[in-house]
Amino acid sequence: MRRILKYVILDIIKNKTVIAYTIMLSLFSWGTFALEDNASKSLLSLLNIVLLIVPLMSVLFATIYVYNSSEFIELLVSQPVKRSKIWNALFTGLSISLIIAYVAGVGVPLLLFSDTGTALIMIAAGSLLSAIFVAIAFLSSILTRDKAKGIGISIMLWLYFSLLFDGLVLFLFFQFSDYPIEKIVVVLSALSPVDLFRILVLLQLDISDMMGYAGAVFEKFFGNQWGLLISFSLLVLWIIVPFYLSLKKFKKQNL
Amino acid sequence: MITIKNISKRFGKLLALDNLNLQLHQGECIALIGPNGCGKTTLIKSILGMVLPNEGSILFNEKDIRNDNEYRRNIGYMPQIGRYPENMTVGQVIDMIKGIRNSNEQTDEELYTQFEIGKMLHKKMRTLSGGTTQKVSAILAFMFSPQVLILDEPTAGLDPIASEILKNKIIRAKSKGCLILITSHLLSELEGIASQIIYMQDGKLIFHQDVKALKTATGQDTIAKSIVQLLKRDRA
Amino acid sequence: MFIHSNITRHLVFTSCLVCFIFLQSFSTVLYVGEKEQFSSIKKALAASKAGDTIIITRGTYKEGNIIIDKPVCLLGRDLPVLDGELKYEILSVKSDSVVIKGLQLQNSGRAAMNDPGAIKIYDASHIRIEDNRLQNNYFGIFLQYATHCIIRNNTIKASQKEEHQSGNGIHCWKSDSLQIIGNRIYGHRDGIYFEFVTHSVIWRNIAHFNLRYGLHFMFSHQNAYITNYFKGNGAGVAVMFTKKVIMINNTFEENWGDAAYGVLFKELSDCYLSGNRFYRNTTGIFFDGSNRITAEHNTFQANGWGMRIQANCMDNKISRNNFMGNIFDVATNGTLTLNEFSENYWDKYEGYDLNKDKTGDVPFHPLSLFSVIVERNPPAMLLYRSFMVSLMDKSEKILPSLTPETFVDKKPHMVPYDI
Numbered sequence: 001m002r003r004i005l006k007y008v009i010l011d012i013i014k015n016k017t018v019i020a021y022t023i024m025l026s027l028f029s030w031g032t033f034a035l036e037d038n039a040s041k042s043l044l045s046l047l048n049i050v051l052l053i054v055p056l057m058s059v060l061f062a063t064i065y066v067y068n069s070s071e072f073i074e075l076l077v078s079q080p081v082k083r084s085k086i087w088n089a090l091f092t093g094l095s096i097s098l099i100i101a102y103v104a105g106v107g108v109p110l111l112l113f114s115d116t117g118t119a120l121i122m123i124a125a126g127s128l129l130s131a132i133f134v135a136i137a138f139l140s141s142i143l144t145r146d147k148a149k150g151i152g153i154s155i156m157l158w159l160y161f162s163l164l165f166d167g168l169v170l171f172l173f174f175q176f177s178d179y180p181i182e183k184i185v186v187v188l189s190a191l192s193p194v195d196l197f198r199i200l201v202l203l204q205l206d207i208s209d210m211m212g213y214a215g216a217v218f219e220k221f222f223g224n225q226w227g228l229l230i231s232f233s234l235l236v237l238w239i240i241v242p243f244y245l246s247l248k249k250f251k252k253q254n255l
Numbered sequence: 256m257i258t259i260k261n262i263s264k265r266f267g268k269l270l271a272l273d274n275l276n277l278q279l280h281q282g283e284c285i286a287l288i289g290p291n292g293c294g295k296t297t298l299i300k301s302i303l304g305m306v307l308p309n310e311g312s313i314l315f316n317e318k319d320i321r322n323d324n325e326y327r328r329n330i331g332y333m334p335q336i337g338r339y340p341e342n343m344t345v346g347q348v349i350d351m352i353k354g355i356r357n358s359n360e361q362t363d364e365e366l367y368t369q370f371e372i373g374k375m376l377h378k379k380m381r382t383l384s385g386g387t388t389q390k391v392s393a394i395l396a397f398m399f400s401p402q403v404l405i406l407d408e409p410t411a412g413l414d415p416i417a418s419e420i421l422k423n424k425i426i427r428a429k430s431k432g433c434l435i436l437i438t439s440h441l442l443s444e445l446e447g448i449a450s451q452i453i454y455m456q457d458g459k460l461i462f463h464q465d466v467k468a469l470k471t472a473t474g475q476d477t478i479a480k481s482i483v484q485l486l487k488r489d490r491a
Numbered sequence: 492m493f494i495h496s497n498i499t500r501h502l503v504f505t506s507c508l509v510c511f512i513f514l515q516s517f518s519t520v521l522y523v524g525e526k527e528q529f530s531s532i533k534k535a536l537a538a539s540k541a542g543d544t545i546i547i548t549r550g551t552y553k554e555g556n557i558i559i560d561k562p563v564c565l566l567g568r569d570l571p572v573l574d575g576e577l578k579y580e581i582l583s584v585k586s587d588s589v590v591i592k593g594l595q596l597q598n599s600g601r602a603a604m605n606d607p608g609a610i611k612i613y614d615a616s617h618i619r620i621e622d623n624r625l626q627n628n629y630f631g632i633f634l635q636y637a638t639h640c641i642i643r644n645n646t647i648k649a650s651q652k653e654e655h656q657s658g659n660g661i662h663c664w665k666s667d668s669l670q671i672i673g674n675r676i677y678g679h680r681d682g683i684y685f686e687f688v689t690h691s692v693i694w695r696n697i698a699h700f701n702l703r704y705g706l707h708f709m710f711s712h713q714n715a716y717i718t719n720y721f722k723g724n725g726a727g728v729a730v731m732f733t734k735k736v737i738m739i740n741n742t743f744e745e746n747w748g749d750a751a752y753g754v755l756f757k758e759l760s761d762c763y764l765s766g767n768r769f770y771r772n773t774t775g776i777f778f779d780g781s782n783r784i785t786a787e788h789n790t791f792q793a794n795g796w797g798m799r800i801q802a803n804c805m806d807n808k809i810s811r812n813n814f815m816g817n818i819f820d821v822a823t824n825g826t827l828t829l830n831e832f833s834e835n836y837w838d839k840y841e842g843y844d845l846n847k848d849k850t851g852d853v854p855f856h857p858l859s860l861f862s863v864i865v866e867r868n869p870p871a872m873l874l875y876r877s878f879m880v881s882l883m884d885k886s887e888k889i890l891p892s893l894t895p896e897t898f899v900d901k902k903p904h905m906v907p908y909d910i
Binding site: 003004006007008010011012014015068069070071072074075076077078079080081082083252254255 | 264303304307326327337339340350354
């Protein structure tokens, strides 16, 4: 596996799209930190960009990469290696490469301009987010052999997590505003990795006090060490579950 | 060496392999032919473990290949279209496969030298022509001196010289006692290489015969003619 | 003319000096201490007469409740300690013109019934309380029916954990013409508490990390709060039911919490706020039922809400303020706006200034759609910075539909004011 992994990473790192992605991320980050004198404000602008672009880029790039690698995967399968090792190597390679791009693009300016705690949380959560959407891409690309369909599924999933899910949450807030649904919403927010990431960073910025009772519930849930641990475990779970499902399917897949 | 027992494979409604039985022996060069969509590729992929048959079993040296991958150490595979990660260099691809095989045996570098790949090790796969990519595929297939060679349209896209080099290599491998499974649309290409013919249609085996026997039976002097003759007779 | 005025000044000075010497010759200085003439403060007090000075030397005095019923001057030398043993009110002032200076007063009684304080002034005037250190008391300095008093440069500290176990640092009730200057109050329930206090000046005090409010007043008209610093108090500052308050150059900072405010204005009217700085509060200012307030040259920075105006507020003028780095600059629960915003600097303003007069050419609508949503449904804050919310806000900016059109600053300032 390590053999394949090494060359997959070498391949992706040199990919023009990934290079462009890294440059774009770093332009955004350096730009926001340079133009904005208020560090927490630029952090929030950066958060917006990261929340939008990192999942989109990760899911799209990974989906296309997997489809484009179908012949390469066949070649690897014809070699004496387990299928799971091939799938693992591809996944790890893609994730690591995109994480490298993220850390190089966003992480470095974050560490330089923002306070270390928030920067570290944002780097860790953003890296996890990259891996999560690579895992989602693996799942959607294994669901169908048709590349166009697969990309379509990926974009739909991204749209769902980035936009539709929040719309749903807002709808719930208004629909059930007379009921104590805070706790349900807390649980619900764990169902979207993008929201989970956003909330993790917001908690660093003490936003919870503005949410009234819900904020208190939130602070209690996510605000302490355990909450941080739980949130990160949930994020990790968001990597494992889609990837495991895709792996299970890949093992029985006809290539 | 390879025994195929009652295998069937369904893709949705399509029956790609229909209760196929085959015995493939060492030292043979078997040409796998048939019209498009007859199940050739599915058969090859089943042997390679890429396609998992719905029924039946495939034995490699008397061992079932299901849930095994080590048997592939003895197979060299050359795909019809080789597509490699764009930014990998030729050298990296070769290194990677060597690493996966992880064998301590001396690798067979004959094709490597004859195709003069040594001078383009630093080229990215993306920049290679189709023919050169095929050369890389061929090198990889032969590199570990496998007992079994599976070649899917090996000469497609190769220039005549390279094509000749590859043919000679196939003949040499056969004489060393390899089992070679080869598909080609150009029946003339198979002349002088193939020792047996497997003809398939609609996932079924139509016939599996020795070339010499075929030629004598049909009274023709080339593979192409004898197959045409045979098919005519069948239809009649 | 010049010479004449000089002579007058000279005459005044000389006569003052004469008076001073005259008084001096009639007042005595009594010393209290282990090796001094009096072993206890109570004995010295009993022996003193009006106008005497009692100097308390270094040591710890546990004398229960000490009642000062004549105009004397109590001076501490090397910070003597008066300990109330958690049972007594330490000093009860029941006479006018008393001076208390340089003492450490600690461990006053805790009974909640009679509100014991380290120093309590009963119905007196012209009291000066200066340079004392108050530690671990229930109430710090308690004034009732007091007039013309000066409370200056005292350090007042308490360490209770619960609100109900703690009194206020400086507590004034039904008093008038006070000067509260340069005190530091820490860890009490409320830092400074006024009820029915009028015509007073509160200047250069620091009230930080008190359990409830840094400053809390009600029914206290015509007071001025100048250059005070309120930081990290449990619920910030809350002021209620008052008219004609002036607040200048105060800083309200770091009051984060579910119900914490930089300042909560409840039923205040005819007030003037200028040069105040609201920094990192959940809500900078919360206006509830407040009318005719002028707020200018204030800075609202890095707050959750810069300013929240309830629908029951009217005729307030908010002009020439800086709104910078707040999550929401302004929020309201109403649809009708009866308040005027003009010439403020808004860092969220994206307009242009073609004629370079530092006034934006396009009006600014400070109310974002999301702030309206959050006002109606606070948990929706959960969606802050989500892509959907940004989209909604952007579209609302282009096509306003839910935010009141009248909520507008027609002359937004392009650059922040130097305040």
